[in-house]
Amino acid sequence: MHGKFAVIKLWPELKTAEDECIARLKITARSLGLECLEVDSFAQLVDPPHAQLTRDDIDFVLSLHFETPKRYDIFSFVALWNPLQFFHDWGYRQFTRNLLTHDDFLSCSSPWADDHVKRHLASDPMRDGPAFHLYHSLSEPIFPPTTGDGKLFYAGINWERLGKKPQRHGDLLRLLDKTGDLRIYGPKLFKDVDVWSGFESYKGPIPFDGVSIIRTIHRAGISLVLSSEAHRESELMSSRLFESLAAGAVVICDDHPFARRFFGDTLLYIDTTMGGEEAYAQVQSHLEWIRSEPEKARALAKEAQDIFRNELALDRCLQRIYDELPARKQKLECLYTPKTQEKISLILLMPEFQPDVLERHIASCLAQKHVSMRPILAMNERDFDLFGVRVEARLSELPVPIEIAAVKYFERYQAGGAKARRRSGQMIYEVIENLVQDDYFCIVSPNERLFSDHLCSLLRTLQDCEEDGSAWADMLLRHTSDGKVFADLNDPPETHYWLPNKPIGYGRFLIRKSSLPPDLGTVLPYLNALPMDLLSGIGKRHPTKRCTLVMDIADGCNLESADARPEQERELFLDYAPSIFGKSRTDHERPVSLSTDWMTQEQKTKLAVELAHSVPFPEFVKKIAFGVYRLWLRVYNARSD
Numbered sequence: 001m002h003g004k005f006a007v008i009k010l011w012p013e014l015k016t017a018e019d020e021c022i023a024r025l026k027i028t029a030r031s032l033g034l035e036c037l038e039v040d041s042f043a044q045l046v047d048p049p050h051a052q053l054t055r056d057d058i059d060f061v062l063s064l065h066f067e068t069p070k071r072y073d074i075f076s077f078v079a080l081w082n083p084l085q086f087f088h089d090w091g092y093r094q095f096t097r098n099l100l101t102h103d104d105f106l107s108c109s110s111p112w113a114d115d116h117v118k119r120h121l122a123s124d125p126m127r128d129g130p131a132f133h134l135y136h137s138l139s140e141p142i143f144p145p146t147t148g149d150g151k152l153f154y155a156g157i158n159w160e161r162l163g164k165k166p167q168r169h170g171d172l173l174r175l176l177d178k179t180g181d182l183r184i185y186g187p188k189l190f191k192d193v194d195v196w197s198g199f200e201s202y203k204g205p206i207p208f209d210g211v212s213i214i215r216t217i218h219r220a221g222i223s224l225v226l227s228s229e230a231h232r233e234s235e236l237m238s239s240r241l242f243e244s245l246a247a248g249a250v251v252i253c254d255d256h257p258f259a260r261r262f263f264g265d266t267l268l269y270i271d272t273t274m275g276g277e278e279a280y281a282q283v284q285s286h287l288e289w290i291r292s293e294p295e296k297a298r299a300l301a302k303e304a305q306d307i308f309r310n311e312l313a314l315d316r317c318l319q320r321i322y323d324e325l326p327a328r329k330q331k332l333e334c335l336y337t338p339k340t341q342e343k344i345s346l347i348l349l350m351p352e353f354q355p356d357v358l359e360r361h362i363a364s365c366l367a368q369k370h371v372s373m374r375p376i377l378a379m380n381e382r383d384f385d386l387f388g389v390r391v392e393a394r395l396s397e398l399p400v401p402i403e404i405a406a407v408k409y410f411e412r413y414q415a416g417g418a419k420a421r422r423r424s425g426q427m428i429y430e431v432i433e434n435l436v437q438d439d440y441f442c443i444v445s446p447n448e449r450l451f452s453d454h455l456c457s458l459l460r461t462l463q464d465c466e467e468d469g470s471a472w473a474d475m476l477l478r479h480t481s482d483g484k485v486f487a488d489l490n491d492p493p494e495t496h497y498w499l500p501n502k503p504i505g506y507g508r509f510l511i512r513k514s515s516l517p518p519d520l521g522t523v524l525p526y527l528n529a530l531p532m533d534l535l536s537g538i539g540k541r542h543p544t545k546r547c548t549l550v551m552d553i554a555d556g557c558n559l560e561s562a563d564a565r566p567e568q569e570r571e572l573f574l575d576y577a578p579s580i581f582g583k584s585r586t587d588h589e590r591p592v593s594l595s596t597d598w599m600t601q602e603q604k605t606k607l608a609v610e611l612a613h614s615v616p617f618p619e620f621v622k623k624i625a626f627g628v629y630r631l632w633l634r635v636y637n638a639r640s641d
Helices: 017-031 084-090 092-100 111-121 170-177 211-221 229-233 239-246 257-266 276-293 294-312 316-338 356-367 381-393 422-436 454-464 531-537 564-578 601-614 619-640
Strands: 003-008 035-039 062-063 076-079 104-105 152-153 182-185 200-205 221-225 250-254 266-268 346-351 374-380 403-407 409-412 419-421 440-444 448-450 470-481 483-489 509-512 540-550
Touching: 017 035, 017 239, 017 316, 084 092, 084 111, 084 229, 084 540, 092 111, 092 483, 104 111, 104 316, 111 564, 152 211, 170 276, 211 221, 211 239, 221 229, 221 239, 221 276, 221 381, 239 294, 250 276, 257 294, 266 276, 276 294, 294 316, 316 381, 316 454, 346 356, 346 454, 356 374, 356 381, 356 448, 374 381, 381 403, 403 422, 422 440, 422 619, 440 454, 454 470, 454 509, 454 540, 470 531, 509 531
Parallel strands: 003 035, 003 062, 062 076, 076 104, 152 182, 152 221, 182 200, 221 250, 250 266, 346 374, 346 440, 374 403, 470 540
Antiparallel strands: 409 419, 440 509, 448 540, 470 483, 470 509
């Protein structure tokens, strides 16, 4: 254990609520004798020297958001802090896949958020649901219970002002704004919009430093804690409740399931679903009671604060994580560790000698854990003659033996020494025939890097699925756009055949050699675009449901060919195994055609409805037409039955 962990600062150019969470994590870490480092989504330090962190530097990385997948080879937690509705609003499948790339999950006591993950892990024997809790919480400062100035504190961004959506709790806030009892805090400008314009109670922004907001709430003495409908539905509590409890304030809260479950009658509740005027009357009633019974109000605040400190404070959560982290890591690793140590032939392709490619392959080999492998560096024949001694010297320094093999990547011509790359399928067929000595093999392209759990999780998958011919992992595609570096999840391998910007990848597959047909040589050597589609698709394949490698698609050292002809190669697939590849094309990949013969009846009906909706008739005409159609359809179905 290093006593250090990192938290991802996803938007370094913006000031957001995540900054407050990060500040509190750093404060709490120091109080426990730990260190919390700020990193970007690649686990590189945000501050100079902007170094890349590794497993040897820190104990884990903490991600607070689902926007990016795990992009680093370090044990990673993701906090389940977002309502389920956010996934539907942003892009359910994409961002759920991002969430599942992390090694472990931190619960916020939301059944909705926890079950969202558990549903995806239900059929995955190599994963486990959340075991630890981490709340949008804090550990200090903690102030004694108070009624302060008897004013009502409220904070928010009021982001609805950016669009046409009605302001959240707008009627209630406008009524309270007229009384002089309300103090509103938050950014004045958000994306150049004055979000609190027109509110007399607006007092200004509060620094995201982990402590200023607590002091401000303490001075006010009473806190108004309101949640979005999405948060209430998912039973997810925002940080405002925890801040108010730490400040010792009396809390007036909407009727939130989380608040009721943990705090019972130690909070004062209002029903925001009944409209602004009714909620306003309830707030006024609570304010009158607090001012008339200050001692009882402070006693209520103390009772609520004690619950917070004993069950939900950040230091308690973080201490438990650290106390149980070694055992938790060991348990999770056991789930994807191979049952038996069967050797894997690891073929590292290097068509042209480049030191950075060599070092990338070396790093992939050294990273692997819980697996027995036979790494072979497949160099180009000519490069082996020129650089073989140099490469051998570098490999001799390693704790893991890596063999070298000379491979013919290019056809050479006499005139001017010109050369042309051989078909990738031809080269791979010869590699399998001549270099693969074990029943399991993995071929790694020059622009791929393997994470430490890659080979072991692939092998465990095939051991659990003895009838399958290959296992595959999720893969990140690294690229640059507008000067910024990204690494996004690639599509599953069955999604499409050969798209230049979404290569299927090489190293993501572990293939069982004994599952390959003996006549593979009649088709594989003739492929240039689709060799891995053939090798992984000729038999049953199973996902590891882990993201364990990254491919740099902007790297010039790749095996993509400009003269690839995937449509022609697909015909060879159909010749060779029509029963397998004749059914593998998904609906959205079918060739453009005016015919609907290939569509199911359900797809034809859906298409007809969409076309009908697109006709530029008035809406009332469409409603009449669809009503008549539905009536006819019911009569037709009844007669058919």
